Amino acid sequence: MRLTDKLSKTTEYLNTQGITQIDIGMILGSGLGNFAEELENPIFVNYSTIPFFKESTVAGHKGRIVFGTLHGKTILAMQGRYHYYEGHAMDDVTYPIRVMKELGAHSLIVTNAAGGVNPSFSNGVLMLINDHINLTGTNPLIGPNEETIGPRFPDMSQTYTAKLQAIAKKAAAENNLSLQEGVYAGFSGPSYETPAEIRFAQIIGADAVGMSTVPEAIVAAHCGLNVLGISCITNMAAGLQASLNHAEVVEVTQKINHSFKQLLASIVEKIGKES
Template identity: 35%
Template structure:
């Protein structure tokens, strides 16, 4: 029993060393990735649009397009889910520099939460200030039907992990992130106005994040 406990202690010790190294070099890797994109694209986008499988609409309206495969970006996670190409598409939309993320990086693919948010830190370092994200999800509310378009007004994190763990602590003045108004009221208002103008029914709801990759049981849906 003592030998077994000693082995566990040794494993925990080395695991902590690797974890410390991962977190301490995280933002160095962010800088390396953002520098690569800056040199490759010479772009300074302020807006990121995260596409979902089957949605390519904004690409058709863009000009001066530069595509970057995520596998070529240093330290970038690799997109594995079906329908997610794993590309960043830089270009101009209505004369403004934007970037599209064609293929998200999911927790259920085996990524750590910090891996999942790595691209967002990189693009923020490149100049991105706002994010519009799309995805296809299941609806557990009786008011939702397949094919509905829903505006996310808030979220509940049931992943049991936080993507900022080990990261925000490196910035003492910002280590506790205020999530009171995580979703831009200005963008929500804009989305509602556009939906009304083009006669699209836009529903509202709260996004519930779970680990996946399985769907919920009937009892979980009832909760």
């Protein structure tokens, strides 16, 4: 089935659930999904019921979308994502971004829990993503291209929108929140990186590493969305702390949840209808 046909079926179903035109799409990473419950007049829909969506199997990912409003903007938020390492094809992993664009979104805010590579970082730091490095070994745009959706060879020079980055910095300053800035390197997972891989990531310019976001940002750029990325540094990466585990990831995101929600709400308030 052609991508355009799939998108039509998905959006038709979401329309029947009361989900219509949106301004901003959001992907809320591990332990960060509670922000979606800040939305007014929310409509919740499980991924399992949505045509062509997949299910998330990872702790800290609720596996549903939330549609609602905040500061006068209509938002469609994913409470958790599904990942390439769960066995899903890249076009399935990134399909929700296509749906957000089809529903009229002009901007995508993508968040994640990440490992710190920059030695000046510490657990609980929020990092504004200003660029990324694709180390997943694949690309979500491999295969036939739908020219009506995006170009065969999209320009990735400004994947993360400068105007949205400026808004995020202003929101952090006004709320007295610390916001670091850096490059996110995306690995495929599900194993954590080795100390040697982290040394490599440092050498090539990464400040944080994770197992998501990069494919989503590529697809968002392909279909013309403005993109803002924020990482929560939940642990220092391999070789920079004694050991790694996912329980620590969820624990740290819970601790910084208030600051994260405060920052995100302020960003949404500042984003214009035509950002």
